[in-house]
Amino acid sequence: MLEASARLTGLLCGTQAMNDIWSPRATLQRMLDVEAALARAAAAHQVIPRSAVAAIEAACHADQLDADALVRDAALGGNLAIPLVKQLTARVKAADAEASKYVHWGATSQDIIDTATVLQLRDTFDLLDQQLQATCAALAALARSHRATPMIGRTWLQQALPITLGLKFAQWLDALLRHHERLAALRECALVLQFGGAAGTLASLRDAAPAVTAELGRQLDLSVPALPWHTQRDRVAESAALFGMLIGTLGKIARDISLQMQTEIGELAEPAAAGKGGSSTMPHKRNPVGCAAVLTAATRAPGLVATVLAGMVQEHERALGGWQAEWDALPDLARLAGGALAHIEQIVSGIDVNTARLAANLDVTHGLILGEAVMLALGDSIGRLEAHHLVERASKAAIASGQTLYAVLASDSAVTQHLSDEQLRHLLDPAHYVGQAHAYVDAVLELYGAHAGRASSKE
Numbered sequence: 001m002l003e004a005s006a007r008l009t010g011l012l013c014g015t016q017a018m019n020d021i022w023s024p025r026a027t028l029q030r031m032l033d034v035e036a037a038l039a040r041a042a043a044a045h046q047v048i049p050r051s052a053v054a055a056i057e058a059a060c061h062a063d064q065l066d067a068d069a070l071v072r073d074a075a076l077g078g079n080l081a082i083p084l085v086k087q088l089t090a091r092v093k094a095a096d097a098e099a100s101k102y103v104h105w106g107a108t109s110q111d112i113i114d115t116a117t118v119l120q121l122r123d124t125f126d127l128l129d130q131q132l133q134a135t136c137a138a139l140a141a142l143a144r145s146h147r148a149t150p151m152i153g154r155t156w157l158q159q160a161l162p163i164t165l166g167l168k169f170a171q172w173l174d175a176l177l178r179h180h181e182r183l184a185a186l187r188e189c190a191l192v193l194q195f196g197g198a199a200g201t202l203a204s205l206r207d208a209a210p211a212v213t214a215e216l217g218r219q220l221d222l223s224v225p226a227l228p229w230h231t232q233r234d235r236v237a238e239s240a241a242l243f244g245m246l247i248g249t250l251g252k253i254a255r256d257i258s259l260q261m262q263t264e265i266g267e268l269a270e271p272a273a274a275g276k277g278g279s280s281t282m283p284h285k286r287n288p289v290g291c292a293a294v295l296t297a298a299t300r301a302p303g304l305v306a307t308v309l310a311g312m313v314q315e316h317e318r319a320l321g322g323w324q325a326e327w328d329a330l331p332d333l334a335r336l337a338g339g340a341l342a343h344i345e346q347i348v349s350g351i352d353v354n355t356a357r358l359a360a361n362l363d364v365t366h367g368l369i370l371g372e373a374v375m376l377a378l379g380d381s382i383g384r385l386e387a388h389h390l391v392e393r394a395s396k397a398a399i400a401s402g403q404t405l406y407a408v409l410a411s412d413s414a415v416t417q418h419l420s421d422e423q424l425r426h427l428l429d430p431a432h433y434v435g436q437a438h439a440y441v442d443a444v445l446e447l448y449g450a451h452a453g454r455a456s457s458k459e
Helices: 016-021 024-044 050-059 067-077 081-095 109-145 165-190 203-220 234-260 289-310 322-349 355-362 368-382 384-401 405-410 421-427 437-458
Strands: 150-155 158-164
Touching: 016 109, 016 322, 024 050, 024 067, 024 081, 024 109, 024 203, 050 081, 067 081, 081 109, 109 165, 109 234, 109 322, 109 437, 150 165, 150 355, 158 165, 158 368, 158 437, 165 234, 165 437, 234 289, 234 322, 289 322, 368 384, 368 405, 368 421, 384 405, 405 421
Parallel strands: none
Antiparallel strands: 150 158
16 A cells, blocks of 8 residues: 555656655655654653663554555544554554653654655755766766767757757756756755754753754754754755756756757657657657656646745744645655656667768758858958848858859859858858857866766765
8 A cells, every 4th residue: 555656657757766765655664764763862861761762663664554544544634644653652552552652752743744855855865966977977978079070059940050069968968067066055955854843942852852853863864953944945945946947957958859859850869779769550650758758847847846836935833735735746846857867867878879960950051051150251351241241142042043152152253352262161161160169068078077076075
């Protein structure tokens, strides 16, 4: 029953590893981990008898719970912690009646649920960190190997000017490096203990409250905040926002790859694998199924982030709906982020690059995309406006006659008196009009090198 809520589509937009972190069983186990740590912390400072700890710890295993009853009773109690503590107490009582008196001592339901969520977030951050490092390494290798591979840049879905494929890979890498830095910063502020008791004052622990709090943080390896944060949800909202932004960046990558994978474009393709991307009726199809999964996540994520943000407006010392709205939205965002990142990692690690199609697509306009380069070179001699008119006229003539732009320009004395044939051919070579593309790739690779160095030093 603990895994009964798993979805049939769980691996289309997710991964088993991330799904496991947020599974019903893992969620309950993390809550029980907090209960066991609380008993140890309270006993360490004589709030409860040390003799009670063993029985409480022994009962803190999710497999011992009646999951059906938990699901039913959670609907009546308003959260999972209430029936969980009831069952836990009964389990402890069956083994040690005296120890059962000290289950959940000093805590409130939200302390258990929030701290369990923080533990799940830590596991999530660890997994995302590994995935980001692998994805960034693959993109750095692609940016390096295709640093000077020319391709057409597109604006408004139309051909614009030449860029390099390495620049496109470097842009993706640059964005993911920023997300990796955000993840590191989020660890510092989000992975903190929640422990405040009924109204956020820990009055139930009297003078022992600070010591028990510090020990509970130590037991769970979580930082202790200045005060409980029951209705201050910025940490959770920031986590949701990071997941949403990461998914958005991954969606942009998936959009680019899927567009470049179109039959008529054919520049990039997801790596082939048995049973992947086929059609139920058309045997020739090679569908961008990985990109589809990422784009599905990118479609769903904004609404989930909005749910968490809307839930920040909470009432006094305990929320009425806002906190509860996080319970499904945050896990879904984590699952989607992990799944989308896994798909992109798999795609970029084995992406097929068709350099012949990249070159062919650069020549689709027969040189028209290099008109700006010729215009600027002519402008040095005859002024920009006159040069613009001249190249615009030549471009229209090339379209009307079916000739290349070079052929029209080379036969125009107004051009050849200022530009030699060698200069003209140089100007109309896409590889010579990529601006700072090479330098930008180098700059991002330098950032990646420094970033990777810092990451390895922490391991």
